[in-house]
Amino acid sequence: MAGSVCINEILTDDELRAILGRLGSEKDKEAFGLVCKKWLYLQSTERKRLAARAGPHMLRRMAARFSRAVELDLSQSASRSFYPGVTDSDLCVIADGFRCLRVLYLQDCKGITDAGMVEIGRGLSSLQCLDVTYCRKLTDKGLSAVAEGCCDLRSLRLVSCRLITDKLLHALSKNCHNLEELGLQGCANITDSGLTDLVSGCQRIKFLDINKCNNVGDSGVSSVAEACSSSLKTLKLLDCYRIGDASILSLARFCRNLETLIVGGCRDISDESLKSLAAACKNSLKNLRMDWCLNVSDSSLSCILSQCTNLEALDIGCCEEVTDAAFEGLGTREIELSLKVLKVSNCPKITVAGVGVLLDKCNSLEYLDVRSCPHITKADCDGAGLQFPACCKVNFAGSLSEPDALL
Numbered sequence: 001m002a003g004s005v006c007i008n009e010i011l012t013d014d015e016l017r018a019i020l021g022r023l024g025s026e027k028d029k030e031a032f033g034l035v036c037k038k039w040l041y042l043q044s045t046e047r048k049r050l051a052a053r054a055g056p057h058m059l060r061r062m063a064a065r066f067s068r069a070v071e072l073d074l075s076q077s078a079s080r081s082f083y084p085g086v087t088d089s090d091l092c093v094i095a096d097g098f099r100c101l102r103v104l105y106l107q108d109c110k111g112i113t114d115a116g117m118v119e120i121g122r123g124l125s126s127l128q129c130l131d132v133t134y135c136r137k138l139t140d141k142g143l144s145a146v147a148e149g150c151c152d153l154r155s156l157r158l159v160s161c162r163l164i165t166d167k168l169l170h171a172l173s174k175n176c177h178n179l180e181e182l183g184l185q186g187c188a189n190i191t192d193s194g195l196t197d198l199v200s201g202c203q204r205i206k207f208l209d210i211n212k213c214n215n216v217g218d219s220g221v222s223s224v225a226e227a228c229s230s231s232l233k234t235l236k237l238l239d240c241y242r243i244g245d246a247s248i249l250s251l252a253r254f255c256r257n258l259e260t261l262i263v264g265g266c267r268d269i270s271d272e273s274l275k276s277l278a279a280a281c282k283n284s285l286k287n288l289r290m291d292w293c294l295n296v297s298d299s300s301l302s303c304i305l306s307q308c309t310n311l312e313a314l315d316i317g318c319c320e321e322v323t324d325a326a327f328e329g330l331g332t333r334e335i336e337l338s339l340k341v342l343k344v345s346n347c348p349k350i351t352v353a354g355v356g357v358l359l360d361k362c363n364s365l366e367y368l369d370v371r372s373c374p375h376i377t378k379a380d381c382d383g384a385g386l387q388f389p390a391c392c393k394v395n396f397a398g399s400l401s402e403p404d405a406l407l
Contacts, residue, residue, distance in 0.1 A: 008036070047066050047068070047069060048068065048069060048070045048071060049069070049070070049071040049072075049073075050062060050066055050069050050071065050072050050073070051072075051073040051074075052072070052073075052074060053074070054074060054084075054085055054086040054087065054090045055090065056089050056090055056092075056093045059090055059093040059094060059097065060093055060097060062097075063093065063094075063096075063097025063098055064097070067100070068100050069098055069100065069101065070100055070101060070102045070103060071101070071102065071103035071104075071105075072094065072098060072101055072103070072104055072105070073105040074086050074090070074104075074105065074106055074109060075105045075106060075107035075108060075109070075131070076107070076108040076109055076110075077108065078107075078108050078134065084111055085109060085110065085111045086106060086109035086111060086112055087111050087112065087116070088111075088112055088113055088115045088116035088119070090116075091112060091116030091117070091119050091120055092116070092119045094119075094120070094123075094124075095119040095120050095122060095123025095124055096123055098124070099123065099124070099126070100126060101124050101126065101127060102126055102127060102128045102129065103127075103128065103129040104120070104124070104127060104129070104130050104131070105131045106130070106131060106132050106135060107131055107132070107133045107134060107135075107157075108133070108134045108135075109132070109135055110134065110135060110136060110137070111137075112132075112135055112137065112138070113137045113138065113142065114137075114138060114139055114141045114142030114143075114145075115142070116142070117132075117138060117141075117142030117143055117145055117146055118141075118142055118145040120145075120146055120149075120150075121142075121145035121146040121147075121148060121149030121150060122145070122149055123149075124149070124150060125149060125150060125151075125152075126150075126152065127146070127150040127152070127153060128150075128152055128153060128154045128155065129153075129154060129155040129156075130146060130150070130153065130155070130156055130157070131155075131156075131157040132157065132158060132161060133157050133158070133159040133160065133161075133183070134159065134160050134161075135161060136160060136161060136162060136163070137163075138158075138161050138163065138164070139163040139164070140163070140164060140165055140167040140168045140171070143156075143158070143161075143164065143168050143171075144167065144168055144171035147168070147171040147172050147174075147175045147176050148171060148175050150176070151175050151176060151177075151178075152176075152178055153172075153176040153178070153179055154178055154179060154180045154181065155179075155180060155181035155182075156172070156176075156179065156181070156182055156183070157181075157183040158182075158183055158184055158187060159183050159184075159185045159186060159209075160185065160186040160187075161186075161187055162186060162187060162188065162189070163189075164184070164187045164189060164190070165189040165190070165194070166189070166190060166191055166193055166194030166197065169190065169194040169195065169197055169198040170194070170197050170198075172198060172201070172202060173197050173198050173199070173200055173201030173202055174201055175201075176201075176202060177201055177202060177203075177204070178204060179202040179204065179205060180204055180205060180206045180207065180231070181205070181206060181207040181208075182198075182202075182205060182207070182208055182209070183207075183209040184208075184209060184210050184213055185209050185210070185211040185212055185213070185236070185238075186211070186212045186213070187210075187213055188212065188213060188214060188215060189215065190210065190213045190215060190216060191215045191216065191220065192215075192216060192217055192218075192219040192220030192223070193220075194220075195210075195216060195220035195221070195223055195224055196219070196220060196223040198224075199223055199224050199227035199228055200227070202228075203227050203228055203231070204228070204231050205224070205228045205231055205232060206228075206231050206232060206233045206234065207233065207234040208224060208228075208232065208234070208235050208236070209234075209236040210236065210237060210240065211236045211237065211238035211239065211240070211262065212238060212239050212240070213240060214239065214240055214241055214242065215242070216237075216240050216242060216243070217240075217242035217243065217244075217247075218242070218243060218244055218246035218247045218250075221235075221237070221243060221247035221250065221251075222246060222247060222250035225247075225250040225251050225253070225254045225255050226250065226254050228255075229254035229255055229256075230257065231257075232255050232257070232258060233257055233258060233259045233260065233284075234258075234259060234260040234261075235251070235255075235258065235260070235261055235262070236260075236262040237261075237262055237263050237266060238262050238263075238264045238265055238289070239264070239265035239266075240263075240265075240266055241265065241266065241267065241268075243263065243266040243268070243269065244266070244268035244269060245268065245269060245270055245272065245273035246273075247269075248263070248269055248273035248274060248276070248277050249273050249276055251277060251280075251281075252273070252276040252277040252279070252280040252281070253276075253280070255280075255281070256280055256281060256284065257281075257284050258277075258281045258284055258285060259284055259285060259286045259287065260286060260287040260288075261277075261285070261287070261288055261289070262287075262289045262406065263289065263290050263293060264289045264290060264291040264292055264293070264315065265291070265292045265293075266290075266293060267292060267293060267294050267295065268295070269290070269293050269295065269296070270295040270296070270300075271295065271296060271297055271299050271300035272300075274290075274296065274300035274303070274304065275299070275300050275303045278300070278303045278304045278307045278308055279303070279307060281308065282307040282308050282309070283310060284310070285304075285308045285310065285311055286310055286311060286312045286313070287311075287312060287313040287314075287405055287406060288304065288308075288311060288313070288314050288315070289313075289314075289315040289406040290315065290316060290319070291315045291316060291317035291318050291319065291343070291345075292317070292318045292319075293316075293319060294318070294319065294320065294321070295321075296316065296319045296321065296322065297319075297321040297322060297326075298321070298322060298323055298325045298326040301316060301319075301322055301326040302325070302326050302327075302329050305326070305327070305329075305330060305337065306329060306330065306333060306335065309335055309336070309337065309338060310338055311337070311338060311339060312338055312339060312340045312341065312405070313339070313340060313341035313342075313403075313405035313406050314339060314341070314342050314343070315341075315342075315343040315406045316343065316344055316347065317343050317344065317345040317346055317347070317369070318345070318346040318347070319347060320346070320347065320348060320349070321349070322344075322347050322349060322350060323349040323350060323354070324349070324350060324351055324353050324354030324357070325354075326354070327354040327355075327357040327358050328354070328357055330357055330358065330360075330361045331357050331360065331361075335361060336361060336362075336363075337358070337361050337362040337364070338362075338364055339358075339362050339364060339365055340364055340365060340366045340367070340405070341365075341366065341367045341403050341405050341406065342358070342365065342367070342368050342369070343368075343369035343406070344368075344369065344370055344373060344376075345369045345370065345371040345372055345373065345395075346371070346372045346373070347373055348373065348374055348375070350373055350375065350376065351375035351376060351380075352375065352376055352380045352381055352383075352384045352386060353384075355368075355370070355376060355381070355386060356384060356386055359386060359387065359388065359389075362389075363389055364389065365388070365389050365392045366389070366391055366392055366393065366403075367392065367393050367395070367400075367402075367403050368388070368392060368393070368394045368395065369395045369402070370394065370395065370396060371395055371396065371397065371398050376396075377396065378394075378396050381394070
């Protein structure tokens with residue numbers, strides 16, 4: 001009788017990993033690890049994504065078991081955190097123990113400082129994505145160390161990191177030439193000079209969020225538009241009150257692949273620049289937010305609706321000069337709109353007649369915001385016999401949650 005054969009003596013670790021890789025479901029992969037200690041070890045080393053709470057002891061154990069992890073999420077809840085939360089000591093363990101890490105989420109980890117970021121820059125040379133949103137103790141010093149040590153950085157989110165200045169943008173420009181996504185919302189110390197410096201070295205940017213960076217003006221945005229002309233797809237400029245027509249004209253001239261533009265609160269933008277943008281980006285533009293752009297009127301909105309036929313989300317809230325005439329031109333054209341989200345709140349001159357024309361050309365509408373529109377009440381819509389698409393939610397009074405397409 002032939003002796004029994006142990007599969008672990010015949011197959012190498014790489015061959016066993018290949019078997020594990022062919023298992024389709026997570027349940028099957030978990031069962032793989034129950035066979036024996038060796039298979040559990042192989043299963044552990046193949047796990048790529050981890051989410052955990054803080055604590056150096058726990059993180060060391062995780063690093064030993066999941067040595068090939070590429071994504072680690074230590075983000076805390078904005079409303080409920082635990083003491084002391086993630087600390088610089090935790091970041092030291094991560095830098096030493098997770099050397100394959102490419103993605104690190106640290107949202108709302110308010111206890112970390114520059115010292116921890118220096119360790120991340122020292123130890124995680126393969127890092128491609130870092131999110132330190134609401135980590136308000138961080139400054140240029142720590143994040144510049146990340147830029148210098150993680151030269152393959154592709155995505156950096158710094159929302160409300162208010163101590164950041166143009167010095168960080170210089171470090172990114174010098175070291176991170178593959179940067180594609182940069183979130184700077186609320187980093188009010190960023191200026192035109194910093195943006196110009198940034199794009200002198202980072203010309204592959206696809207996503208740039210400078211919402212509420214109110215020291216940014218037309219020269220900075222124009223520099224971004226020209227340097228990143230072929231790559232830029234999303235630009236967010238909410239409440240950047242220094243932005244005017246020059247920025248929009250630069251985008252129209254250079255950025256023909258633009259998909260999302262947020263210019264809410266940019267009150268100096270007028271019809272002429274928006275018409276140029278509509279013509280230039282008619283095939284690419286999908287999301288446009290321009291609430292509180294008080295100089296916008298029917299002429300530019302009519303161009304946007306008639307030319308940007310791939311537009312899916314539009315916000316013209318508080319554009320008080322817009323009337324039904326903006327929609328009436330649609331009735332004479334053989335076009336079908338792709339709009340899914342339309343927000344016209346606080347537009348007192350729009351009535352059910354304008355909404356009716358829009359509905360005739362748009363069967364895909366999923367959300368319509370008509371709050372504080374005195375001539376578009378539920379009774380008005382019912383009286384006019386308006387037929388909304390079956391899946392469409394109409395927000396008459398603010399009781400519906402808003403979609404995030406234009407945030």
